[in-house]
Amino acid sequence: MAVTAEVPEPINAFLDTPTPPEWLNEACNRLPELLLDHANCELKAASTALGFIYRYSDRTALSYRMSRLAREELRHFEQARVLMDEMEIPFEHLSASRYAGQLRQAVRREEPNQLLDMLLIGALIEARSCERFAALIPRLPDNLSRFYESLLASEARHFEHYLEFAKNEVDISEQDFNKRLEELKSLEARLIADPDEQFRFHSGVPSPPANKDQARSRAYS
Numbered sequence: 455m456a457v458t459a460e461v462p463e464p465i466n467a468f469l470d471t472p473t474p475p476e477w478l479n480e481a482c483n484r485l486p487e488l489l490l491d492h493a494n495c496e497l498k499a500a501s502t503a504l505g506f507i508y509r510y511s512d513r514t515a516l517s518y519r520m521s522r523l524a525r526e527e528l529r530h531f532e533q534a535r536v537l538m539d540e541m542e543i544p545f546e547h548l549s550a551s552r553y554a555g556q557l558r559q560a561v562r563r564e565e566p567n568q569l570l571d572m573l574l575i576g577a578l579i580e581a582r583s584c585e586r587f588a589a590l591i592p593r594l595p596d597n598l599s600r601f602y603e604s605l606l607a608s609e610a611r612h613f614e615h616y617l618e619f620a621k622n623e624v625d626i627s628e629q630d631f632n633k634r635l636e637e638l639k640s641l642e643a644r645l646i647a648d649p650d651e652q653f654r655f656h657s658g659v660p661s662p663p664a665n666k667d668q669a670r671s672r673a674y675s
């Protein structure tokens with residue numbers, strides 16, 4: 455019997471757009487690439503959490519939370535790698551996706567705006583991961599759907615933590631907070647809904663490469 459999963463309501467309400475069905479269809483046809491990028495994302499999530507500890511070492515509550523989060527993301531990375539080994543998918547390091555790259559570019563360089571943007575982007579990425587896991591679960595083979603089911607609650611919790619810290623660590627008006635949150639949410643939704651030549655865990659609507667050489671190399675990959 456197919457496993458089903460619900461996206462927690464606060465996450466549905468937080469994201470401006472759901473994952474498009476075209477991406478889900480593509481993902482089901484490209485499971486090795488999905489799992490490889492997912493493993494990379496877990497490693498990057500751990501590294502991002504460590505980055506907060508280095509950069510904001512004077513913020514005690516944030517440092518403890520990020521330390522726990524980094525350990526949890528590393529555990530997810532190990533679990534993804536075990537599944538990859540079982541499925542004989544080689545691991546390789548992948549460069550940043552359009553999604554992560556453009557969200558990172560949106561981070562303002564002066565404090566405390568930088569901290570606020572990084573925390574809000576953390577909340578968005580965790581929320582999107584959770585939403586994608588839930589959408590994928592009923593469509594995947596048993597071993598993968600069980601794994602993604604086990605991650606759903608953690609990523610939902612990570613979303614809550616990032617959002618809480620964004621609200622509590624930065625002293626700005628509610629109006630300014632909401633304005634920035636809306637800007638980043640709509641950027642995130644555009645990256646999910648726009649055509650994307652590259653297939654990744656957080657890519658947009660799959661679109662064929664415009665460049666013929668890329669199309670050829672993709673056909674033979």
Ligand SMILES: [Fe+2]
Nearest residue numbers: 496499527530
């Ligand atoms: Fe994770």
Ligand SMILES: [Fe+2]
Nearest residue numbers: 499580609612
């Ligand atoms: Fe996470």
